[in-house]
Amino acid sequence: MKQISGGVTAAKGFKAASTAAGIKYKNNRKDMAMIYSEVPCKAAGTFTTNIVKAAPVKWDKEIVTSSPFAQAVVVNAGIANACTGEEGFSYCSQTAKAVSQCLSIPEDSVLVASTGVIGMQLPIDRITAGVKAMSVILDGSEESGTAAAQAIMTTDTVKKEVAVQFEAGGATITIGGMCKGSGMIHPDMCTMLSFVTTDAAISKELLQEALREDIKDTYNMISVDGDTSTNDTVLLLANGMAGNKEITEKNEDYQLFIKALNFINETLAKKMAGDGEGCTALFEVKIIGAETKAQAVTLSKSVITSSLTKAAIFGHDANWGRILCAMGYSGASFDPEKVDLYFESAAGKLQIIENGVALPYSEEEATKILSEPEVTAIADIKMGNASATAWGCDLTFDYVKINADYRS
Secondary structure, rough: OEEOOOOOOOOOOEEEEEEEEOOOOOOOOOEEEEEEEEEEEEEEEEEEOOOOOHHHHHHHHHHHHHHHOOEEEEEEEOOOOOHHHHHHHHHHHHHHHHHHHHHHOOOEEEEEEEEEEEOOOOOOOOOOOHHHHOOOEEEEHHHHHHHHHHHHHOOOOOOEEEEEEEEEEEEEEEEEEEEEEOOOOOOOOOEEEEEEEEEEOOOOOHHHHHHHHHHHOOOHOOOOOOOOOOOEEEEEEEEOOOOOOOEEOOHHHHHHHHHHHHHHHHHHHHHOOOOOOOOEEEEEEEEEEEHHHHHHHHHHHHOOHHHHHHHHOOOOOHHHHHHHHHHHOOOOOHHHHEEEEEEEEEEEEEEEEEEOOOOOOOOOHHHHOOOEEEEEEEEOOOOOOOOEEEEEEEHHHHHHHHHHHOOO
């Protein structure tokens, strides 16, 4: 497997477009994107666990479950189309109808996604105008894919995309993806939209299983602020244009596929955690020596969601007591008097506590390590061989500023 440049247009047969539809943003900012496959795709999806589900989530769940194939995705930024009732759901249908007319594909092959403010109705005339504008400029270039990744941003500060290639089934297979996510991010699934495309030939059943299992260790292991969104969506489209022998069983080709998919999803997940609203650092927490995977997951998630720990990371303060405290109220059982804790970054690695007691470490060295843009805390609880990794970010003044006036 090798990483290549690009995102959703890296795989054969996929095109993208973007436009400034004027949905919410001013200054001619692009706020709509489209992904299109030259041929029908197998589709898989995973969605928010929030009981309050946005209209696009309801629409996409039906398409992924019941439609014979998918071929296009339309995304808008600025308005979430959540808590909008029957009118909001009808706009999903009207968007799909517009795509159907422009691209001559079935309405039930069109997936939709929205991100932005909850409770506002979409300006459907601008949405359909945006669909028409994008349908004539669809392009398979890397530039078009990157522009699409930029168009779906809300409070994101950087575009997020990645692509890889690997050999399987007698062909070169490509997987590419883009996502958006910066705030209202919390497992399970986050205020995130992620779109992954591949030219692999693979059965729909294995495609869905691969995605469903992989999000457990990727998107569901990140948190920015503890708020689970109404719009969380991950869509995976496979058009089979790589020409490989179709993957229909869990053989070596399938293992290669899930390894590549994991790289895509983990990379995108970490990009979101590292771009948390107002943040200055990606905060990674590794729990090792756990008795079970579930125990390690619970402990690592508890630490990355601790506001006190996140604030300490912002202050480059090796306040290890906050980490042990967060582990202690997680609900997972462990012996605090056996825990070893380390901080690590590009500036080095330093053990802070041994068997639950502080070591005579250098505060200056600890501060240096914690001042890097990517910081890792490693806790060894010495109970077994299981482990888990979660990703979050620091908590800054700017997070409050961004979310205090998000609608204005």
